[in-house]
Amino acid sequence: MTFIIHFKDGHREQYSNRYDEDDEQERDAAWDDVYMTFPEADYIESF
Numbered sequence: 001m002t003f004i005i006h007f008k009d010g011h012r013e014q015y016s017n018r019y020d021e022d023d024e025q026e027r028d029a030a031w032d033d034v035y036m037t038f039p040e041a042d043y044i045e046s047f
Contacts, residue, residue, distance in 0.1 A: 001030040006043040013038075014047070 001021045005013045015037065019030035034044055 001027070002047045003034045004045050004047050005034070005038050005041045006045070007040065008042045 001019050002014065002016045005015055007013075015034055017030055017033050019033070020026040021030065031044075035041075038044065
């Protein structure tokens with residue numbers, strides 16, 4: 001899955017991981033992964 005990470009200072013980063021977005025458990029794991037990887041993120045959106 002691919003995410004756009006928004007930070008409080010205004011910059012953004014793209015982050016991709018190898019979870020299957022068609023599988024609900026994998027999708028949940030992908031979100032857990034991105035939240036743990038970017039704990040300082042202001043906002044995270046799926047892309």
